[in-house]
Amino acid sequence: MARLVQDIQDLPGAARVGEDLAEKVRALNTRFKHHSATSVMEGALSDAGNVALVSSFGAESVVLLHMAAVIDPMVPVLFVDTELLFTETLVYQQEVSERLGLRNIRVIKADDIAEKDPYGALRFSDTDACCSLRKTIPLQKALAGYEGWITGRKRFQSGTRAALDFFEVEDGTGRIKVNPLAHWAPEDVRAYMDENRLPRHPLVAKGYPSIGCAPCTSPVKEGEDPRAGRWRNQNKEECGIHVVDGKFIRTGA
Numbered sequence: 001m002a003r004l005v006q007d008i009q010d011l012p013g014a015a016r017v018g019e020d021l022a023e024k025v026r027a028l029n030t031r032f033k034h035h036s037a038t039s040v041m042e043g044a045l046s047d048a049g050n051v052a053l054v055s056s057f058g059a060e061s062v063v064l065l066h067m068a069a070v071i072d073p074m075v076p077v078l079f080v081d082t083e084l085l086f087t088e089t090l091v092y093q094q095e096v097s098e099r100l101g102l103r104n105i106r107v108i109k110a111d112d113i114a115e116k117d118p119y120g121a122l123r124f125s126d127t128d129a130c131c132s133l134r135k136t137i138p139l140q141k142a143l144a145g146y147e148g149w150i151t152g153r154k155r156f157q158s159g160t161r162a163a164l165d166f167f168e169v170e171d172g173t174g175r176i177k178v179n180p181l182a183h184w185a186p187e188d189v190r191a192y193m194d195e196n197r198l199p200r201h202p203l204v205a206k207g208y209p210s211i212g213c214a215p216c217t218s219p220v221k222e223g224e225d226p227r228a229g230r231w232r233n234q235n236k237e238e239c240g241i242h243v244v245d246g247k248f249i250r251t252g253a
């Protein structure tokens with residue numbers, strides 16, 4: 001089994017951010033090209049503590065959470081609570097964590113919401129700034145010290161993810177993002193859930209195939225893109241905006 005963390009540690013120290021890291025990611029994608037999602041997960045978690053799993057406990061999150069729990073229940077799971085999530089998501093997070101036996105859940109919250117968005121109105125004037133305040137900056141702070149992180153993103157989810165690979169360089173941070181489910185289709189997700197009898201997020205049955213914050217998520221109609229209910233009628237597909245060296249960087253988180 002390839003050892004992702006060892007691969008990362010083999011990188012020339014000062015040159016981790018840049019072309020060397022990009023080359024290493026290309027090599028990892030080539031090496032794992034024909035491997036399963038579970039193999040990629042095992043590779044990423046072979047040295048747990050340096051790699052975290054980031055989970056929204058959304059519609060399909062339980063797949064990666066289950067894979068992680070089977071491999072190592074102590075894997076750090078970072079859950080960003082924006083304080084604008086559905087109550088169903090908060091309950092689901094607790095139920096799933098308990099049922100899967102995940103023992104290292106870390107709930108991440110911004111510590112400056114009271115100061116910068118006391119009435120929760122920022123989303124009306126600037127959704128990117130709201131996502132940055134409530135999601136991306138707290139997540140980036142929480143990821144400090146990790147070599148990489150695991151996401152549940154998949155190619156089929158939207159146009160911006162159509163070329164997603166197992167491994168990618170995270171812009172401006174020197175970390176690797178791991179996407180074990182990048183090549184999965186919706187039926188793969190459903191099959192895994194069925195085979196392992198995993199609990200569904202309760203909002204899926206109510207027409208929410210993709211679930212984020214309550215004010216920015218709406219049900220989708222049959223035939224619509226699964227993510228059509230996220231920031232509906234806005235020119236926005238991802239929440240991943242953060243500041244690196246004074247610039248806004250889109251990460252697709």
Ligand code: SF4
Pocket residue numbers: 082084123126127128130131132134135212213215216239
């Ligand atoms: S999804 Fe909406 S409410 Fe949640 S952080 Fe982004 S803009 Fe704010």
